[in-house]
Amino acid sequence: MSFSVPVAEAAELVELTLLANAREKGAVCLDGSPPGYHLQRGFGSGEHSWIVNLEGGAWCNTTEDCSDRKLTDLGSSKFMKAIEFEGILSNEHSQNPYFYNWNKVDIRYCDGGSFAGDADGKDRNGTKLFFRGLRIWEAVVDELMGKGLATAKQVLLSGCSSGGLAALLHCDDFRSRFPQKVPVKCLSDAGFFLDVKDLSGVRFMRSIFSGVVHLQNVRKVLPKDCIAQKDPTECFFPAQLIKGISTPTFIRNSGYDSYQVGNIVMPGGSDPGLSWSSCKADIRNCTSIQIEAMNGFRKKFVDDLIVARYKRDWGLFIDSCFNHCQTPFRISWHSRISLRLGSKTIAEAVAYWYFGGGHGVKEIDCEYPCINPTCSSQLDL
Numbered sequence: 001m002s003f004s005v006p007v008a009e010a011a012e013l014v015e016l017t018l019l020a021n022a023r024e025k026g027a028v029c030l031d032g033s034p035p036g037y038h039l040q041r042g043f044g045s046g047e048h049s050w051i052v053n054l055e056g057g058a059w060c061n062t063t064e065d066c067s068d069r070k071l072t073d074l075g076s077s078k079f080m081k082a083i084e085f086e087g088i089l090s091n092e093h094s095q096n097p098y099f100y101n102w103n104k105v106d107i108r109y110c111d112g113g114s115f116a117g118d119a120d121g122k123d124r125n126g127t128k129l130f131f132r133g134l135r136i137w138e139a140v141v142d143e144l145m146g147k148g149l150a151t152a153k154q155v156l157l158s159g160c161s162s163g164g165l166a167a168l169l170h171c172d173d174f175r176s177r178f179p180q181k182v183p184v185k186c187l188s189d190a191g192f193f194l195d196v197k198d199l200s201g202v203r204f205m206r207s208i209f210s211g212v213v214h215l216q217n218v219r220k221v222l223p224k225d226c227i228a229q230k231d232p233t234e235c236f237f238p239a240q241l242i243k244g245i246s247t248p249t250f251i252r253n254s255g256y257d258s259y260q261v262g263n264i265v266m267p268g269g270s271d272p273g274l275s276w277s278s279c280k281a282d283i284r285n286c287t288s289i290q291i292e293a294m295n296g297f298r299k300k301f302v303d304d305l306i307v308a309r310y311k312r313d314w315g316l317f318i319d320s321c322f323n324h325c326q327t328p329f330r331i332s333w334h335s336r337i338s339l340r341l342g343s344k345t346i347a348e349a350v351a352y353w354y355f356g357g358g359h360g361v362k363e364i365d366c367e368y369p370c371i372n373p374t375c376s377s378q379l380d381l
Contacts, residue, residue, distance in 0.1 A: 016036045018077060019037070019136070019139055028135075029130065031078070033078050038083055051088065053104070053163070054109065054163035054164075056166075061208050088350075109162065109163060118131065137166075155178065155184045157187070159191060190325045205264060206233060255319070262280050286368075317361070323339075341363035341365055
């Protein structure tokens with residue numbers, strides 16, 4: 001069956017705002033430039049409601065990696081431009097019926113450490129590298145508090161991929177900035193990364209996270225009870241983080257997350273014959289042996305979520321589509337061809353959880369070879 005995707009009018013560009021007095025605060029991007037964010041004001045009934053979104057974009061875990069990254073918009077505001085807001089940040093009712101008129105902020109990601117580090121280093125040329133993600137987080141939120149966030153009547157902290165991990169890392173800190181009577185909740189999209197071995201025995205995500213944790217000094221944001229008993233790298237994984245989060249949180253992820261399948265279940269380096277290349281490109285092309293490995297990954301994923309499944313005010317939307325981030329895109333967030341669980345789009349499930357107390361929003365899709373008919377090959381992910 002084929003669908004025609006409706007063509008939406010181009011969204012208006014939301015200009016970049018650079019953080020004031022960034023250098024004095026030590027809150028700078030990898031290259032020392034001031035960090036930035038995009039703010040679109042709410043209107044009508046959403047005038048005092050806020051979404052604060054943390055941009056994603058992987059990590060840099062070595063000096064060489066971070067030296068390259070600082071020459072892009074993921075390491076320097078010199079390369080940042082105005083952006084369009086769509087999906088969860090859209091101001092169009094048809095795209096975003098529950099949050100369209102809220103104040104919406106996208107905090108740009110330029111530290112390479114999920115807004116968590118606080119250290120300095122040197123790049124390969126001897127120039128200083130700034131690992132200041134934690135200071136960026138604190139300084140930008142402080143500035144937003146002065147622009148109306150402090151008087152918000154309801155708030156949602158969101159993020160996807162490395163930004164989804166950041167939303168988990170900062171969830172309780174963010175909650176603590178508001179009076180208890182103000183509803184504050186967190187949404188992590190495609191940010192639940194697993195500490196598992198690939199078929200060659202390598203722990204891909206652990207090697208990345210270990211580099212980030214030690215190079216960027218992220219200990220300040222890690223749960224104290226966890227680092228008292230475990231290696232700090234283990235405490236950077238969501239399976240550990242969610243044990244200590246008290247703020248209501250919604251986790252949206254695929255059990256067959258395309259980034260993790262492509263980099264953890266079978267990274268290219270451990271697939272010399274490229275026998276997994278077509279499977280990695282589309283899970284529907286996988287053999288029965290490959291499906292068994294994929295389902296082993298999914299089982300570990302679902303097992304790691306056990307804490308969230310029994311938290312009364314938490315929400316889950318764990319689909320079995322081959323995807324990564326979904327909330328930033330109009331088609332996957334809320335459209336005629338969006339994936340669905342329990343007959344709800346992601347936007348509808350998040351809204352039901354946020355506004356309805358969260359009861360019943362614990363959707364976990366079936367495993368392969370069961371197929372969710374709403375998984376769409378038309379999504380450009």
